[in-house]
Amino acid sequence: NYYRDVNRLLHAVQKNATKGDPRSVVKAIDNFCRQKEWAMNVGDEKGCILDSVVSEVNPVTVLELGTYCGYSTVRIASLLPPRAKIITLEFNPDYAKIARQVIAWAGLEDKIQVVEGPSGEWIPKMKEQFGVKTFDLVFLDHWKDRYLPDTKLLEDCGLLRKGTILLADNVICPGTPDYLEYVRNSPRYKSQYFKSHLEYTKAEDGLEKSVFLG
Ligand SMILES: O=C(NCCCCc1cc2ccncc2s1)c1cc(-c2ccc(F)cc2)cc(O)c1O
Numbered sequence: 001n002y003y004r005d006v007n008r009l010l011h012a013v014q015k016n017a018t019k020g021d022p023r024s025v026v027k028a029i030d031n032f033c034r035q036k037e038w039a040m041n042v043g044d045e046k047g048c049i050l051d052s053v054v055s056e057v058n059p060v061t062v063l064e065l066g067t068y069c070g071y072s073t074v075r076i077a078s079l080l081p082p083r084a085k086i087i088t089l090e091f092n093p094d095y096a097k098i099a100r101q102v103i104a105w106a107g108l109e110d111k112i113q114v115v116e117g118p119s120g121e122w123i124p125k126m127k128e129q130f131g132v133k134t135f136d137l138v139f140l141d142h143w144k145d146r147y148l149p150d151t152k153l154l155e156d157c158g159l160l161r162k163g164t165i166l167l168a169d170n171v172i173c174p175g176t177p178d179y180l181e182y183v184r185n186s187p188r189y190k191s192q193y194f195k196s197h198l199e200y201t202k203a204e205d206g207l208e209k210s211v212f213l214g
């Protein structure tokens with residue numbers, strides 16, 4: 001079943017990656033997913049685009065929606081300045097358990113807070129529970145039909161500021177048509193598409209980077 005698969009991914013990390021070395025954790029996951037079992041990590045091709053956006057934004061407060069095994073969480077955290085933090089939401093407790101161990105192997109626990117539960121419930125509690133004012137970067141990689149409602153929720157909860165960057169995975173495959181239409185046509189966003197491929201495949205996919213204009 002799917003849980004055994006993610007367990008094998010964790011064992012591949014513990015076998016092939018150097019403890020405390022985030023880049024070797026990323027490499028081990030990519031090698032495992034390319035050679036053994038496909039998994040829905042953002043992957044190395046889109047991961048490079050993610051890296052360049054994170055390096056450009058240099059965020060202090062990051063929200064990730066959809067932790068899965070923690071691959072993108074580790075990629076982002078390994079590029080953050082010292083005091084920066086990521087809050088990452090995961091709905092599935094099995095995935096969250098694996099992600100915590102992958103993050104620990106990378107030695108990035110101090111920068112990352114894995115929170116279990118649905119985004120719709122947690123987003124309204126961000127300020128009171130985690131003392132968040134606004135996010136500098138949001139990485140959307142959870143249920144594709146939650147991208148739009150959760151973006152509106154982030155707006156309504158005052159969690160976006162002028163210049164906050166939203167980076168969305170899978171805008172082509174599986175696709176997030178309603179979200180794309182919104183960020184590309186709303187006067188409150190400036191959007192840009194980064195064409196790429198679905199992780200570990202030749203299928204088209206891409207990331208959409210949207211700046212909140214306030
Ligand atoms: O579903 C995907 N990702 C979300 C998993 C849902 C996890 C959630 C986290 C969370 C946190 C808070 N609230 C609610 C939720 S729900 C996903 C799927 C594919 C894919 C592409 C082609 C295929 F043939 C088959 C799968 C590729 C990807 O890169 C993905 O990200």
Ligand SMILES: [Mg+2]
Pocket residue numbers: 040041042141169170
């Ligand atoms: Mg994805």
